[in-house]
Amino acid sequence: MGGFYWIASYPKSGNTWMRLMLASLLNGGAPPDFTRTMGFAGAAGAIPDMDLFLDVDSSELTPAEQAELRHDLALVTAAATVEPQFRKVHDRWGHTPGGRPLFPPQVTLGSVYLVRDPRDVAVSWAHHSGSSLDDAIAFLAWPGAVIATAGRWKDQCEQRLDSWSGHVASWLAADPAPLLVPYERLLADPAGELAQVAAHCGIAAPDAAVTGAVAATRFERLRQEEEAHGFDLGQRRGRAFFRRGVAGGWRETLSTAQADRIVQDHGPAMARLGYL
Amino acid sequence: MTPAIARDSLAAPRLDRKLCGLRVTSDLPLPELPPWTGDDRSADLDIRLGEVPDTLDDGAVIHPLVQVAPDGRCRFALAAVGAYLVSSDGREVIVSPAPGAEDAEIRLFLFGTVFAMVCHRRGLLPLHACCVRVGDKAVAFAGDSGVGKSTLAATLWTRGYPLLADDVTVVDMNAPGGPRVLPAFPRVKLWRDSLERLGLPVDGLGAVRASLDKYHLPVEEGFCATSLPLAGLVQLEKSRQLPAGIRLLPGTQGLARLKMVLYRPRLMLRLGTQGQQMALFLRLLGSVGGLRALRRPETPAEWDELEALLPGLAG
Numbered sequence: 263m264g265g266f267y268w269i270a271s272y273p274k275s276g277n278t279w280m281r282l283m284l285a286s287l288l289n290g291g292a293p294p295d296f297t298r299t300m301g302f303a304g305a306a307g308a309i310p311d312m313d314l315f316l317d318v319d320s321s322e323l324t325p326a327e328q329a330e331l332r333h334d335l336a337l338v339t340a341a342a343t344v345e346p347q348f349r350k351v352h353d354r355w356g357h358t359p360g361g362r363p364l365f366p367p368q369v370t371l372g373s374v375y376l377v378r379d380p381r382d383v384a385v386s387w388a389h390h391s392g393s394s395l396d397d398a399i400a401f402l403a404w405p406g407a408v409i410a411t412a413g414r415w416k417d418q419c420e421q422r423l424d425s426w427s428g429h430v431a432s433w434l435a436a437d438p439a440p441l442l443v444p445y446e447r448l449l450a451d452p453a454g455e456l457a458q459v460a461a462h463c464g465i466a467a468p469d470a471a472v473t474g475a476v477a478a479t480r481f482e483r484l485r486q487e488e489e490a491h492g493f494d495l496g497q498r499r500g501r502a503f504f505r506r507g508v509a510g511g512w513r514e515t516l517s518t519a520q521a522d523r524i525v526q527d528h529g530p531a532m533a534r535l536g537y538l
Numbered sequence: 539m540t541p542a543i544a545r546d547s548l549a550a551p552r553l554d555r556k557l558c559g560l561r562v563t564s565d566l567p568l569p570e571l572p573p574w575t576g577d578d579r580s581a582d583l584d585i586r587l588g589e590v591p592d593t594l595d596d597g598a599v600i601h602p603l604v605q606v607a608p609d610g611r612c613r614f615a616l617a618a619v620g621a622y623l624v625s626s627d628g629r630e631v632i633v634s635p636a637p638g639a640e641d642a643e644i645r646l647f648l649f650g651t652v653f654a655m656v657c658h659r660r661g662l663l664p665l666h667a668c669c670v671r672v673g674d675k676a677v678a679f680a681g682d683s684g685v686g687k688s689t690l691a692a693t694l695w696t697r698g699y700p701l702l703a704d705d706v707t708v709v710d711m712n713a714p715g716g717p718r719v720l721p722a723f724p725r726v727k728l729w730r731d732s733l734e735r736l737g738l739p740v741d742g743l744g745a746v747r748a749s750l751d752k753y754h755l756p757v758e759e760g761f762c763a764t765s766l767p768l769a770g771l772v773q774l775e776k777s778r779q780l781p782a783g784i785r786l787l788p789g790t791q792g793l794a795r796l797k798m799v800l801y802r803p804r805l806m807l808r809l810g811t812q813g814q815q816m817a818l819f820l821r822l823l824g825s826v827g828g829l830r831a832l833r834r835p836e837t838p839a840e841w842d843e844l845e846a847l848l849p850g851l852a853g
Contacts, residue, residue: 296779309682309683309684310682310683310684310798313682313683313802314797314803314804315601315804316601316603316604317600317601317603317604317614317651317654317802317804317805317808318603318616318647318650318651318802319650319651319683319705320683321683321684321752322646322647322650322746322747322750322752323616324618324747324749324750327616327618331602331603334601334602337601338600338601417682417684491779492778492779493779494777494778494779
């Protein structure tokens, strides 16, 4: 039986950047092919996976049935190959309605948890989802936050995020414990962080490949590739997926009251992660 | 009409129906299936209410939904809906509804995974595809759930193309003269927002399950009830990064996309029918001139372009 490395984060926290880096690294540091849909580390609980591995049209299951079967999907998918598999995760770490782990420890080879200053997350989420900054701030504070709710052309199961603070708390208490990767550190030292992630995920990372992967996924480069070929990962149509790729950009965007509200909502978790 | 209804309801509740060319007898009402109008053969498929064991003797539990016994019987179950047992020859299905399950949802999974098991057991090839009539041929559009098959089926239906199938296109690979599509039943499953985009009213439509915002659109008018030769097979793709228009895929890619074109492809592994089904699929690719790919149409102009391409696909 194989197993999973879960690349987990709250949305807009560097998950796609990390996955592009890892995909490049696994390819010896070659640039990602933007003319194709990103094939590496698809979402955990993808509808096509559930359809394929559980032999059912999962879009015809209720969200509760889907949520319950996520546990089984992980077990069956892990058993299908001896190779380690990578999955993107935006769910909070937690359990199915029946109380079974969503990310079963017995098929978890490791987890990487990317985290980012929630003030930057709020600005990025507003851009991505096409909502106002105030709505984005409220979304980050909402314990009932769920993404990928039902509808046509949906290719992922509903993912329960919790509030940003709840998300952070769930993953920092996950079994097994994840490797914590702050977005800000990834920006400051991409090669060093990538090498750590690679070691955590059992990926060979010769220096040349790390250098290549970092160069191939520099923000300006991703932005250029997106402009040339497009990059559709659920953002509001017409908006860029790779927006700014900076840390602290919230200072130019959020009003003082908005920034204060985020600190009020998430103070303890922000302090725990060194954002205050 | 009245005597027929009286006889059916009092003395003979088991109405004979037609599903993919099979004569079906059933304890369950199956109102979406057309009545059997063919010859007086005995039933090809008998659907009965009865007990379904929780576990099959010596059966392999593949996952909570599917079990397969060494003698070839297979079981599908969903706690809120019921359990289904398919005989090893695919001629009988026993249904044990869960308490409180609605008829519509019992039929939903009966016509889904359970019927796929029946197809595998009977040597029929089920494609995850909708299918329309173009001239005197059939063209099937395959793809994963959510890619837009039903939207495509309904759109072409509103543009005057008769439908043979919405979600599962069953192909008889042993028909004289080459592969033929066996018509399913005149329903298209659509989410509310898809219906609204098509300008079709949701009011009065039955939900596929009470808890889902997805409905059965009846398409009796404009349903093609006769089998047709399959002339074209197209895989729908949704990425906007792909070029518009239809592309013929190289043979190796056609095979690699088997799991996106066959319906419930891993049932082959569960049921031990992969050798047979893959051979059928290869023959099918040969007979339709290879698998084509199409970025799903979204704009009126793209729908017009697709319509212009249809005669070529059926040619």
